[in-house]
Amino acid sequence: MKSITIKDVAKKAGVSPSTVSRVISKDTRISENTKNKVLEIMEELNYYPNSIARRLANKKTDTIGVVMPYGTEDILMNPFFQESLRGISIVSSDKCYDILICTSHKNEDEIDVLRCLIKGNKVDGLILTRSNEHDEAIKYLRDNKFPFVLIGSCLEYDDITSVDNDNEKASYELTSFLIEKGRKKIAFIGGELYSVVIKNRFEGYKDALKDNNIEFKDEYLIFDKFLEESGYKLTDKLLNLDDVPDAIIVADDLMSLGAMKKIKERNYKVPEGIMLASFNNSILAKYSNPSITSIDINSTELGKRACEKLFSILEGNENELKKEIISHKIIERESTKTI
Amino acid sequence: MKSITIKDVAKKAGVSPSTVSRVISKDTRISENTKNKVLEIMEELNYYPNSIARRLANKKTDTIGVVMPYGTEDILMNPFFQESLRGISIVSSDKCYDILICTSHKNEDEIDVLRCLIKGNKVDGLILTRSNEHDEAIKYLRDNKFPFVLIGSCLEYDDITSVDNDNEKASYELTSFLIEKGRKKIAFIGGELYSVVIKNRFEGYKDALKDNNIEFKDEYLIFDKFLEESGYKLTDKLLNLDDVPDAIIVADDLMSLGAMKKIKERNYKVPEGIMLASFNNSILAKYSNPSITSIDINSTELGKRACEKLFSILEGNENELKKEIISHKIIERESTKTI
DNA sequence: CTGTTAGCGCCTTCAC
DNA sequence: GTGAAGGCGCTAACAG
Numbered sequence: 001m002k003s004i005t006i007k008d009v010a011k012k013a014g015v016s017p018s019t020v021s022r023v024i025s026k027d028t029r030i031s032e033n034t035k036n037k038v039l040e041i042m043e044e045l046n047y048y049p050n051s052i053a054r055r056l057a058n059k060k061t062d063t064i065g066v067v068m069p070y071g072t073e074d075i076l077m078n079p080f081f082q083e084s085l086r087g088i089s090i091v092s093s094d095k096c097y098d099i100l101i102c103t104s105h106k107n108e109d110e111i112d113v114l115r116c117l118i119k120g121n122k123v124d125g126l127i128l129t130r131s132n133e134h135d136e137a138i139k140y141l142r143d144n145k146f147p148f149v150l151i152g153s154c155l156e157y158d159d160i161t162s163v164d165n166d167n168e169k170a171s172y173e174l175t176s177f178l179i180e181k182g183r184k185k186i187a188f189i190g191g192e193l194y195s196v197v198i199k200n201r202f203e204g205y206k207d208a209l210k211d212n213n214i215e216f217k218d219e220y221l222i223f224d225k226f227l228e229e230s231g232y233k234l235t236d237k238l239l240n241l242d243d244v245p246d247a248i249i250v251a252d253d254l255m256s257l258g259a260m261k262k263i264k265e266r267n268y269k270v271p272e273g274i275m276l277a278s279f280n281n282s283i284l285a286k287y288s289n290p291s292i293t294s295i296d297i298n299s300t301e302l303g304k305r306a307c308e309k310l311f312s313i314l315e316g317n318e319n320e321l322k323k324e325i326i327s328h329k330i331i332e333r334e335s336t337k338t339i
Numbered sequence: 340m341k342s343i344t345i346k347d348v349a350k351k352a353g354v355s356p357s358t359v360s361r362v363i364s365k366d367t368r369i370s371e372n373t374k375n376k377v378l379e380i381m382e383e384l385n386y387y388p389n390s391i392a393r394r395l396a397n398k399k400t401d402t403i404g405v406v407m408p409y410g411t412e413d414i415l416m417n418p419f420f421q422e423s424l425r426g427i428s429i430v431s432s433d434k435c436y437d438i439l440i441c442t443s444h445k446n447e448d449e450i451d452v453l454r455c456l457i458k459g460n461k462v463d464g465l466i467l468t469r470s471n472e473h474d475e476a477i478k479y480l481r482d483n484k485f486p487f488v489l490i491g492s493c494l495e496y497d498d499i500t501s502v503d504n505d506n507e508k509a510s511y512e513l514t515s516f517l518i519e520k521g522r523k524k525i526a527f528i529g530g531e532l533y534s535v536v537i538k539n540r541f542e543g544y545k546d547a548l549k550d551n552n553i554e555f556k557d558e559y560l561i562f563d564k565f566l567e568e569s570g571y572k573l574t575d576k577l578l579n580l581d582d583v584p585d586a587i588i589v590a591d592d593l594m595s596l597g598a599m600k601k602i603k604e605r606n607y608k609v610p611e612g613i614m615l616a617s618f619n620n621s622i623l624a625k626y627s628n629p630s631i632t633s634i635d636i637n638s639t640e641l642g643k644r645a646c647e648k649l650f651s652i653l654e655g656n657e658n659e660l661k662k663e664i665i666s667h668k669i670i671e672r673e674s675t676k677t678i
Numbered sequence: 679c680t681g682t683t684a685g686c687g688c689c690t691t692c693a694c
Numbered sequence: 695g696t697g698a699a700g701g702c703g704c705t706a707a708c709a710g
């Protein structure tokens with residue numbers, strides 16, 4: 001089916017293609033008469049500009065890419081990504097931008113995916129939804145001076161535009177919160193060790209222990225993947241220790257469900273025997289039993305602000321704050337309630 | 340930053356642009372020598388074809404659009420969409436297709452969004468993730484003969500390619516399951532009444548009652564939005580009835596969490612006093628307390644098959660099954676356990 | 679204000 | 695096998 005073009009409209013309206021083009025791009029210097037005439041014909045012909053052709057001529061795609069974490073098979077199921085994507089979507093649809101979802105499954109190299117996106121002119125800018133230590137993706141984008149915003153923090157460069165929580169502080173607060181509840185044997189279950197967010201949360205935990213003169217114990221610190229199953233397995237190890245912890249901080253809600261399951265299986269009581277506290281405050285934490293105290297990180301807001309910053313960059317406003325911090329809040333629930 | 344083009348490669352390789360183009364599109368009738376030479380230069384120049392230009396010339400975008408439900412502010416948070424998107428993503432990345440996320444927030448008209456997508460040549464095909472009665476989007480796409488696959492079912496036309504569960508049967512089974520457990524006062528909490536999936540699930544429920552000679556009671560049937568909060572409110576109404584139900588089927592996990600919350604608040608026991616059973620088997624059902632019996636609808640598989648069918652259509656294989664059914668399974672949990 | 683011209687970068691006949 | 699030429703649909707100077 002032959003789609004109708006700007007030429008068809010022009011011919012029928014008795015004007016030149018460029019006049020039609022001007023109407024489309026809302027050029028001011030054009031008479032009301034011809035404008036209305038053209039609009040009328042456009043309506044009549046049910047014409048709609050071919051965005052591909054516009055993109056080629058404008059060298060602009062009106063599309064932003066959202067890069068989901070590598071190896072997304074399971075991790076992508078974390079509600080965090082859904083929530084931040086929602087924030088991104090709200091902002092970008094306001095600007096009439098499209099969203100391209102970028103994932104690298106299986107054997108593909110993440111850098112190849114990025115290369116294809118930016119060299120192929122598929123997107124105007126990117127939002128990364130996570131960061132690792134020595135992050136290759138960040139390095140690649142930075143080296144190529146490609147516009148992007150990071151949801152998370154970058155350890156290597158301080159010229160990266162990013163939106164993040166103060167995870168170190170949040171973790172410090174959460175740890176202190178447990179200490180105030182009288183707990184001293186506090187373990188920490190993390191996700192991937194190379195992930196920056198985990199590093200931050202771990203640091204905050206360690207600092208809080210130190211400031212409260214509690215000795216940090218190596219065996220109270222374990223890491224694995226951001227999966228429910230990992231939480232389950234790691235907790236088992238903690239419960240096998242000679243000196244079983246009386247509180248556990250888990251770096252993610254999904255993992256904490258696994259932890260909770262194991263704790264119950266082993267017949268420990270939450271919160272009496274072991275207190276549990278977690279991060280992200282997804283709906284999972286709210287409906288767990290007992291419900292889990294969790295840090296609300298404002299995922300949707302992270303997405304929104306990241307997207308707004310990206311637009312700001314694309315519009316050339318370089319005076320934006322490089323690193324923006326989104327507030328967090330401890331949501332206390334049963335898993336840490338003192339009776 | 341000037342991006343390098345096919346011409347640059349051609350010049351440096353001492354061949355014509357068309358030759359380079361042939362190398363890119365893996366044309367066979369080309370000598371090994373020139374091919375290698377060109378590939379070498381491409382590598383050296385770090386050349387990557389401009390996909391926008393290719394799209395314009397080929398009239399093909401290598402992109403599929405995934406249409407999220409209208410008014411997505413909250414509904415989009417349902418894990419179902421995340422899971423089916425994952426399935427779609429796995430298949431499309433195999434084919435090197437990009438995924439465009441399409442949402443219509445706020446005041447926009449969904450049809451406008453679709454119009455913009457297809458008239459604007461932004462995607463080769465679409466996947467709809469839900470269907471309503473008298474669905475305008477389906478009608479529009481069908482009228483325009485635009486390639487698309489529906490996750491769900493269409494009531495009006497039987498020439499729509501779709502992937503769905505047998506929701507009627509599933510609901511019939513779930514209702515029968517509760518009846519076998521000795522329950523007779525079974526209520527049904529649905530989501531949006533105009534949604535096809537709700538209609539199907541309601542029909543199955545009604546049929547099961549009928550086949551078991553249980554009278555259908557109007558006051559046991561209530562509908563609202565696909566939200567946790569709706570489940571909460573609707574359940575309150577059920578518990579206020581003179582004849583309180585002894586079992587409730589909820590059309591969605593998220594809603595059933597709300598229902599569970601209310602049931603507990605009102606001091607009814609699950610499953611002893613009231614059994615609860617639900618649909619979708621998201622992680623929410625598993626970790627609720629008590630855990631909730633739910634129909635596993637295979638969300639990821641729905642996404643995968645929908646995407647495969649779309650590719651099949653795009654490749655011109657019109658001999659595909661129009662309506663494909665994905666299997667379901669009752670996952671029994673505490674909320675319906677008889678002691 | 680409006681039309682003409684020349685691309686955007688790639689692909690695809692059609693010749694050789 | 696390879697090159698030249700024209701076109702995909704739109705935009706952006708440059709004229710007038």
